[in-house]
Amino acid sequence: MREVMSHLDAAADLEQVLYDVHREIQPLIGQGQLADYIPALSAVDPQQFGLALATTSGEVHGIGDYQLPFSIQSLSKVYAFALALAADGETIWERVGHEASTHPFNSLLQLEHDHGIPRNPFLNAGALVSVDRLMSRHGSAVQPLREFLRAESGNHNIDVEKSVAESERAHCDRNASLAHLMASYGNLDNPVPNVLDNYIEQCALTMSCHDLALAARFLVRGGVRADGTRLLSTDNAKRINATMLVCGMYDQAGAFAFRVGLPAKSGVGGGVLAVVPNRGVLCVWSPGLDRSGNSVAGVAALEAFSLATGWSVF
Template sequence: MEGTLQRPKHTAELLQDILERAKALPEQGKVADYIPALAEVNPDYTGIAVAELDGNVHIAGDAQIPFSIQSISKIFGLTLAMERMGDALWQRVRMEPSGQAFNSIMQLEWEQGIPRNPFINAGAIVVADTLVSHYSASRTALIQFVRSLANNPLIHADETVWQSEREHGSRNAALAYLMKSFNNIEADVETVLDHYFYQCSLNMSCVDVARSLAFLANRGLQPSSREIICDPRSTHRINAMLSTSGMYDQSGEFAFSVGLPAKSGVGGGLVAVVPDYGVICAWSPKLNRFGNSCRGMYMVTQLAEELGLSVYS
């Protein structure tokens, strides 16, 4: 793919142009409100960052303002769990698209407590369980991992969002207790949920997210530190699952129209991996009916089209 990229001379100018076009779109979507703390975010925030493997970072708009990364955090948890558990992890969570809502209880009941993939809520809760079971201080291990990847020691969990998640997490608790009944949760359920809500409450900017996930564009090697985060086989697997399951029920459409491994979060963030090039992260809080950022989808789609970034080209 390396020889097919069509890079413009001025990436920053291109990002600014795309951002301005996104902000000029007709108003659409709404900010997530089922977690009250997220409903308080300024809906007009819009930012985008591109972190290239050579270390260059290009930004436009609000790309350096931290936001609640929510489900994007599932990538970090999964990476840690895969390194700790190896292939044993796939006995407890599958790698198939769900075809159901990301928090479906019915599907989990039908499939006897084995989640379809690690990017739906039930799958991420199983991953959280493995981290709680394999680390004496799982939250500390996670935040240190993320800070190291992003090279930013100031990354933290937003206490207000974390508390809001706890107070409005009944459905996630239902998923966890149902899996516990099928013996697919090993640790104390409340401890597992506390870890899960904590990771969803991490605050990171577009620049932080793009930099932190550069290893997925570089066969598992973090370019800034030259540290091997995971082997190429694991990198392939994570990217494959991002392609099929990372964008909720819009994953197929995103793969069809954009053609990049990607993950979104209800905080309005959207990250897309471009192998051998870098990582794109866009953020704008208003979501479409699938739970994906309206402006974020537009910006990443436009950038991928104009630079010819699809992995399927």
């Protein structure tokens, strides 16, 4: 394994690994279920697969549909939380925790038990906190988030897919319940309908693996943005990575750490972001999901990549 690792900085070797990974997981593409609780997401072709690696220096290697935009859904939670943490600093931890949850990402049970303080920023309730904090600072959450994603990826066409937002808006009773419950505990400052609207729009942003991986490089650059300015302190960048490791794959976080061993975050559009410290960010996409809402082929690809390269935090 060490030997493989030491040779891997050569671009040609990385391309070969991506090619081998794609071939290896081919039988899994199309397996799993589409996220039909948001009808627009169930209209997507399940046979799609893309994998990109953006290195710390900004080179991008990719395979398959890695330049095709898809619905980022909960991947948005990583970037939105980073912006909220950058704005609020330590005080944000009074409103949201950093503990794992064994409950599904949209569960109400734990939230009631914890008096309206979500366990972590990657559950839907936790993401509503980030949205609320950004709205209090900027009047909008989705706008500063979109600006950030455009700047970090260099793609100024990144935008909200209105049909996906409409589709989620028509089926958002559960997220509305989460928001109202938090509001009843005083953990939202802005009106619930506005918070929900911003949340739904940020989930409906459409991006490719290429752009998502580029835009998350601040997590492997100790909090430093693409233009060299600092978004987060090194400590806070580390804390986001740690929170991803423990909470990013929901109730499968333990299984994912066992199989892959990288901080990661999934979304029900089928995307998974994974951070490889000091090396780069991987983003994989394939729409078929397992029962926890994680991409079946995506997780398998990250496992195959990590086994082939030895890249992991362990």
